Amino acid sequence: MGRIVLDKVTKRFGDVEVIPPLDLTIEDGEFTVFVGPSGCGKSTLLRLVAGLEDVTGGQIQIDGSDVSSMPPAKRGLAMVFQSYALYPHMSVRKNIAFPLKMAGMKSAEIKRRVDNAASVLNLTDYLDRRPGQLSGGQRQRVAIGRAIVREPAAFLFDEPLSNLDAALRVGMRLEISELHERLKSTMIYVTHDQVEAMTMADKIVVLQAGVIEQVGSPLELYRTPRNTFVAGFIGSPKMNLIEGAAAASYQAHTIGIRPEHFDVSAEGGKWSGTVNVSEHLGSDTFLHVQGTGLADSITVRADGEVAFRHGDTIHLTPREEHIHRFDAKGLRVE
Amino acid sequence: MATQHSRSAARMMMAPAVILLLGWMLVPLCMTLYFSFKKYLPLRGGDLGWVGFDNYTRFVSSSSFWPSIYATLVIVGGVLAITVVFGILLAILLDQPMWGQGVVRMLVIAPFFVMPTVSSLVWKNMFMDPNYGLFAHLWRFFGAEPIQWMSQASLPSIIMIVSWQWLPFATLILLTAIQSLDSEQLEASEMDGAPIISRFWYIILPHLSRAITVVILIQTIFLLSIFAEIFVTTGGAFGTKTLSYLIFQRVLESQNVGLGSAGGVYAIILANIVAIFLMRIVGKNLDN
Numbered sequence: 001m002g003r004i005v006l007d008k009v010t011k012r013f014g015d016v017e018v019i020p021p022l023d024l025t026i027e028d029g030e031f032t033v034f035v036g037p038s039g040c041g042k043s044t045l046l047r048l049v050a051g052l053e054d055v056t057g058g059q060i061q062i063d064g065s066d067v068s069s070m071p072p073a074k075r076g077l078a079m080v081f082q083s084y085a086l087y088p089h090m091s092v093r094k095n096i097a098f099p100l101k102m103a104g105m106k107s108a109e110i111k112r113r114v115d116n117a118a119s120v121l122n123l124t125d126y127l128d129r130r131p132g133q134l135s136g137g138q139r140q141r142v143a144i145g146r147a148i149v150r151e152p153a154a155f156l157f158d159e160p161l162s163n164l165d166a167a168l169r170v171g172m173r174l175e176i177s178e179l180h181e182r183l184k185s186t187m188i189y190v191t192h193d194q195v196e197a198m199t200m201a202d203k204i205v206v207l208q209a210g211v212i213e214q215v216g217s218p219l220e221l222y223r224t225p226r227n228t229f230v231a232g233f234i235g236s237p238k239m240n241l242i243e244g245a246a247a248a249s250y251q252a253h254t255i256g257i258r259p260e261h262f263d264v265s266a267e268g269g270k271w272s273g274t275v276n277v278s279e280h281l282g283s284d285t286f287l288h289v290q291g292t293g294l295a296d297s298i299t300v301r302a303d304g305e306v307a308f309r310h311g312d313t314i315h316l317t318p319r320e321e322h323i324h325r326f327d328a329k330g331l332r333v334e
Numbered sequence: 335m336a337t338q339h340s341r342s343a344a345r346m347m348m349a350p351a352v353i354l355l356l357g358w359m360l361v362p363l364c365m366t367l368y369f370s371f372k373k374y375l376p377l378r379g380g381d382l383g384w385v386g387f388d389n390y391t392r393f394v395s396s397s398s399f400w401p402s403i404y405a406t407l408v409i410v411g412g413v414l415a416i417t418v419v420f421g422i423l424l425a426i427l428l429d430q431p432m433w434g435q436g437v438v439r440m441l442v443i444a445p446f447f448v449m450p451t452v453s454s455l456v457w458k459n460m461f462m463d464p465n466y467g468l469f470a471h472l473w474r475f476f477g478a479e480p481i482q483w484m485s486q487a488s489l490p491s492i493i494m495i496v497s498w499q500w501l502p503f504a505t506l507i508l509l510t511a512i513q514s515l516d517s518e519q520l521e522a523s524e525m526d527g528a529p530i531i532s533r534f535w536y537i538i539l540p541h542l543s544r545a546i547t548v549v550i551l552i553q554t555i556f557l558l559s560i561f562a563e564i565f566v567t568t569g570g571a572f573g574t575k576t577l578s579y580l581i582f583q584r585v586l587e588s589q590n591v592g593l594g595s596a597g598g599v600y601a602i603i604l605a606n607i608v609a610i611f612l613m614r615i616v617g618k619n620l621d622n
């Protein structure tokens with residue numbers, strides 16, 4: 001069990017209100033991802049749930065009971081830190097066993113659980129090493145091992161993959177997703193990498209300056225962003241936001257077109273411009289088009305085989321059914 | 335950088351410092367060894383020739399030798415225990431965010447800048463004097479008989495005085511070590527359900543082990559040779575005669591340079607035994 005409810009939770013550091021009153025419900029077993037730009041309060045929100053920071057106002061409930069003034073250990077949550085926060089002078093085995101030892105568990109039971117966690121996480125060969133003798137990915141797994149042995153009501157992850165290189169990150173992303181499939185426990189995952197958010201989440205919470213901009217499944221956010229902030233934040237490369245006459249012709253203040261929703265042609269189309277940079281990724285080509293009169297630069301995602309190069313003239317046609325319209329306040333218009 | 339040429343240049347440039355330091359160390363060492371094999375009484379006939387190991391046997395067979403070793407070890411051990419334990423407590427205290435932190439830290443460090451003679455005299459006369467010392471007033475206030483610190487509790491008094499001087503050093507080193515502890519580790523242990531005592535025992539103390547080692551090693555080196563504190567307080571009476579004080583008495587009070595030099599050689603040996611012993615127990619803390 002692990003249903004987490006935030007009820008008008010507020011956090012101030014001195015005079016600065018980092019989290020204005022915020023309501024959020026995280027269902028049992030859900031994989032929730034907090035995304036947002038740096039400094040928007042993701043870590044703070046997670047630490048509030050963990051109990052490492054005290055709420056200034058409002059209430060946090062776990063499975064129906066108010067935990068706002070409970071110490072972290074009593075909340076039954078486990079956290080994986082960005083720096084892993086392993087205990088450097090203890091072996092991997094002792095690190096993983098530490099929460100169980102603190103809970104006063106029998107040593108036979110501790111051994112059973114540690115061995116179990118180690119085999120799940122492929123750490124069996126490293127149990128007698130110190131954290132300093134492990135690679136980044138292995139340390140990450142030890143940190144996860146230390147979290148899972150306690151069988152917590154929910155897991156909290158604060159940017160757990162940001163210290164890993166790109167290849168390892170993809171691998172660990174899968175491992176965490178598999179872990180969630182197997183354990184079926186609630187997980188809250190903080191990241192500013194929107195690829196992680198899109199691929200892992202059941203539910204994404206987009207934050208800006210402590211305010212929830214939108215909550216929804218990855219595809220909901222992709223298809224129907226509630227405002228220009230979410231539209232620009234979710235999706236890679238970013239959605240093109242176009243104002244002015246082109247937007248007015250769609251009866252909107254701003255229109256948003258994702259790079260993948262353009263048809264390109266050398267002969268003719270709705271808008272035209274010159275290719276400034278073309279980035280060939282093999283499967284796709286990202287074209288940065290200038291001089292369209294729409295915005296400084298329009299990003300277009302085209303087929304991997306297109307042959308546009310710097311200086312070529314290109315014609316763009318948006319797919320009408322995929323155009324997002326926003327009003328002057330930046331809110332979505334249907 | 336480390337080419338043949340640059341390495342020999344580096345050696346050339348380091349040479350003056352190395353030669354100076356070596357001379358500084360070797361000249362007294364050689365003179366001590368030289369005199370330790372001589373009967374040399376400056377006021378009673380001067381150089382009276384070579385005597386072999388005579389001075390060495392006489393120094394050890396003197397009735398003050400073993401008590402002086404004992405006094406030395408008790409003082410060093412006592413001061414180490416007090417400075418390490420209170421140093422850790424003070425460091426933890428000073429690490430807490432509090433009002434006036436900067437001033438408090440300055441005050442804690444201040445004793446280190448007071449000269450040993452001055453601080454010992456202040457302790458002896460202002461605190462420990464059995465008639466008008468502050469402690470005497472305190473004892474009388476509670477209706478107790480004031481303690482004759484310097485005679486009845488001579489070793490504890492000296493340990494107290496020296497600890498007061500060295501506590502700032504230990505605190506300072508341990509404070510910087512505590513400040514380097516990753517706060518996420520403490521938070522992780524908090525999440526793991528460790529109460530405050532366990533957090534200290536399993537996280538903070540192991541983190542400090544290296545700094546504690548450094549404090550013990552450096553203090554031991556200096557404490558083996560404390561002198562001024564004893565000279566101005568008990569003058570070596572009441573069982574406070576340490577090895578270095580005994581050597582001083584042999585050379586200057588008895589005017590027996592040969593005997594004192596032999597004692598000096600023993601002191602070098604003792605310091606090395608203690609150093610090797612310490613390195614052994616704490617050395618493993620330093621390698622990882």
Ligand SMILES: Nc1ncnc2c1ncn2[C@@H]1O[C@H](COP(=O)(O)OP(=O)(O)OP(=O)(O)O)[C@@H](O)[C@H]1O
Pocket residue numbers: 013016018036037038039040041042043044045192
């Ligand atoms: N202890 C603190 N005292 C004062 N302000 C703080 C404190 N901790 C965080 N803040 C402020 O709160 C805001 C949110 O910080 P937080 O760490 O939650 O950001 P974040 O979304 O996790 O950013 P990042 O992606 O860079 O980790 C920031 O503006 C930060 O300066």
Ligand SMILES: [Mg+2]
Pocket residue numbers: 042043044
């Ligand atoms: Mg953060």
